[in-house]
Amino acid sequence: MKAKIYVTLKPSVLDPQGKAIHHAVETIGYHGIKDVRQGKYFEVTIEDSFSPEEARAEIERMARDVLANPIIEDFRVELDSDS
């Protein structure tokens, strides 16, 4: 089973890396871009012996404890049960 985890900065937190990308793409001629924010993305493969509920619980715990910093980041978990 595969899970996808998206980690993004909370909207109230400044994102200097995203600002740098925004500035860079404007410099090289991309117009019409209003904002860029960078996040993190993880693909995790889980043993098939887990039920979808167990897998989601385990992955959400891992995302909260290890992959994201809940003080400044939000995360979202998607489960691909067919893969």
Next chain:
Amino acid sequence: MKAKIYVTLKPSVLDPQGKAIHHAVETIGYHGIKDVRQGKYFEVTIEDSFSPEEARAEIERMARDVLANPIIEDFRVELDSDS
């Protein structure tokens, strides 16, 4: 309009950062994790004057030229036309 861009290493490319995360989560007691791969995630806000087709073309061009390295990475673009 918002676009989400997911950049992942091609399956044939080794991901030492993902391997390190995998090892670390095993060490602290997460079991049943078979693999972890890390990618990048970008949220881009585009001027509303763009049509969805123009926005997708612009964002795909930006992803290919700037955000991803097409030699070792794949990317996927999703358009949220309602936001």
